Amino acid sequence: MMAQTQIQTESTPVLEVRGLTQRFGGLKAVNDFNVKLMPGELSGLIGPNGAGKTTVFNLVSGFYQPTEGEILICGVKTARLKPHKVTALGVARTFQNIRLWNDMTVLDNIKVAQHSQLGYGFFHSVARSKTYMKREAEIEQEAFELLEVFDLKDFASDFPKNLPYGTQRKLEIARALSVHPQLLLLDEPAAGLNSNDAKDLIRLIRWIHDTFDVTIWMIEHHMDVMMELATQIKVIDFGETIADGNPEHIRNHPAVITAYLGDDNI
Amino acid sequence: MKQYSLNMLLVVFAIGLLFAAHFRIIDGYIQIVFMTIGINIMMSTSLNLVNGNMGEFTCGHAAFMCVGAYISSLLSVFCFGTKFGEPLLPAASVVIVFPIIVLIGGAFAAVSSLLVSIPSFKTRDDYLAIISIAVNYMIISAIENMDFVGGSRGFQGMKDTVWAMVDLFDGPWMLFWVINFTVFTVWVIRRFISSTYGQGVNAICQDEVAAEIMSVNTNKIKIINFMVAAGLAGCAGGLYAHIIGYVNPQSFNILKSTEALVMVYLGGMGSLSGAVISAILFTGLLEVLRSQAIVDGLLSPITFMFPDWEPSAGVIKWVMIPLLLVIVMQFRSEGIMGNRELGDVFPKLKKFYRFK
Numbered sequence: 057m058m059a060q061t062q063i064q065t066e067s068t069p070v071l072e073v074r075g076l077t078q079r080f081g082g083l084k085a086v087n088d089f090n091v092k093l094m095p096g097e098l099s100g101l102i103g104p105n106g107a108g109k110t111t112v113f114n115l116v117s118g119f120y121q122p123t124e125g126e127i128l129i130c131g132v133k134t135a136r137l138k139p140h141k142v143t144a145l146g147v148a149r150t151f152q153n154i155r156l157w158n159d160m161t162v163l164d165n166i167k168v169a170q171h172s173q174l175g176y177g178f179f180h181s182v183a184r185s186k187t188y189m190k191r192e193a194e195i196e197q198e199a200f201e202l203l204e205v206f207d208l209k210d211f212a213s214d215f216p217k218n219l220p221y222g223t224q225r226k227l228e229i230a231r232a233l234s235v236h237p238q239l240l241l242l243d244e245p246a247a248g249l250n251s252n253d254a255k256d257l258i259r260l261i262r263w264i265h266d267t268f269d270v271t272i273w274m275i276e277h278h279m280d281v282m283m284e285l286a287t288q289i290k291v292i293d294f295g296e297t298i299a300d301g302n303p304e305h306i307r308n309h310p311a312v313i314t315a316y317l318g319d320d321n322i
Numbered sequence: 323m324k325q326y327s328l329n330m331l332l333v334v335f336a337i338g339l340l341f342a343a344h345f346r347i348i349d350g351y352i353q354i355v356f357m358t359i360g361i362n363i364m365m366s367t368s369l370n371l372v373n374g375n376m377g378e379f380t381c382g383h384a385a386f387m388c389v390g391a392y393i394s395s396l397l398s399v400f401c402f403g404t405k406f407g408e409p410l411l412p413a414a415s416v417v418i419v420f421p422i423i424v425l426i427g428g429a430f431a432a433v434s435s436l437l438v439s440i441p442s443f444k445t446r447d448d449y450l451a452i453i454s455i456a457v458n459y460m461i462i463s464a465i466e467n468m469d470f471v472g473g474s475r476g477f478q479g480m481k482d483t484v485w486a487m488v489d490l491f492d493g494p495w496m497l498f499w500v501i502n503f504t505v506f507t508v509w510v511i512r513r514f515i516s517s518t519y520g521q522g523v524n525a526i527c528q529d530e531v532a533a534e535i536m537s538v539n540t541n542k543i544k545i546i547n548f549m550v551a552a553g554l555a556g557c558a559g560g561l562y563a564h565i566i567g568y569v570n571p572q573s574f575n576i577l578k579s580t581e582a583l584v585m586v587y588l589g590g591m592g593s594l595s596g597a598v599i600s601a602i603l604f605t606g607l608l609e610v611l612r613s614q615a616i617v618d619g620l621l622s623p624i625t626f627m628f629p630d631w632e633p634s635a636g637v638i639k640w641v642m643i644p645l646l647l648v649i650v651m652q653f654r655s656e657g658i659m660g661n662r663e664l665g666d667v668f669p670k671l672k673k674f675y676r677f678k
Contacts, residue, residue, distance in 0.1 A: 178519065
């Protein structure tokens, strides 16, 4: 199994976001967003189209620098860190539209995601030093193990572009786990899947959550997936947090119903 | 056995070539052709690292060759030449010092590649291409305005170093060094690009955002990749300067860069063996088309119709080679090898060699 480096204590949240605000010119995409994810949590973020969900993910993964507010990952502030540094802190994510490296083999896709833990540099790779040989063997073995548990081993030398859509989604999640994350951000993992595939996905996510000892935060439009999996759900609309709570609470929350279905006073 | 077959083949070929050159079985001209092939292999494989593997479009590769050529020429004249006064080093040390001089030239070229790699953090594609052309012009103009290296008149005196080597042992020294550096280049590139570290370069090519998010330090990898490419081109320049014995800034202008580009695109982007094959083909073709008899033969159906027209080989080869490029791009736009290595195209070959 994968060697997880779980060092933080139970009390430090994996992710803590305080007063996060993001402006794009005059548009407030996210306004005063707060969240605290404890280790081992599986929670969700929902909202109508354009609510700012992906912006929150882009901020957390360091892709945007927030206008205001701060983000802490395992207690470390991520302000002004480059995305690859944030990832090295233990945040991995998938994308709404699959972004695999299509002309690299499935195995290489998994291997490259371990870039922050390589432990060797250019001269080691050219000299084929002992460190290089050792690390490369370890990385390869780890990648194979990951492919094995994800049932993707048969595709190891295939190119992702030739795989079916559902398998590509699975591969993207596997690649994200190859980073050894503490926090896994899933951006609409069920997008484009039919209800059967979505059921498989629910099983997969639950299994990942149990096996890899990872905190999962996901955006999803399929409500059945979300209600089934998440223990805590946050709802945002036009950048504002409108509801927060367990699935049952969210399902009956008047503001959520208004945001999704509109007001009945015409 | 399989592990060493390619190395053995290379050693046998290199020794055979050196012997043939030493005992005058092949004359000076053929030796020059072989050395040009070596230098072109270094240029095309190193440019392939940037244009093929990283997917950036740079067309100022000759600038780095220029830096390497001038730095190593200067050092070589200081150490063994008489142009700037007494040689600094004893002539006997030349065999050890010469490769170091070439590598120092390469190191300077690598540093000069920061002129392209730092802008490449923010720019891509066409914009980076323009920056690379600008860098090419900048470096050439800078050297043209440096009087102590001869400015636009060029710089010479490196042959003293070559003669110092010949005084020690009368052999085809430059051919020896070119073979060594060519093998070194291909070896470095292959090892770099096949490691997980170097695979980050391919990841940047295919999706830079995903690469950054998946913990690849894209800026660092870009700098390193540009440095390796430019450094190896700088080594090629140093060797070139010592073969010809004379360098002129204008011999590293945009035309030279284009030659390197042509070789990369002819061979297939991102294919190391493609870059090697196309460098050999391209150089061979240039030499073959230098012969008036062959050009006359090839054009005989046309000259038969237009008896007044007497094409000159020196001019017509620059019609035929671009035409070849047009034809290749039209019918096989991915190049000869097309992002695959020799072993992928002919799987049976994999039984006989392993190339790591």
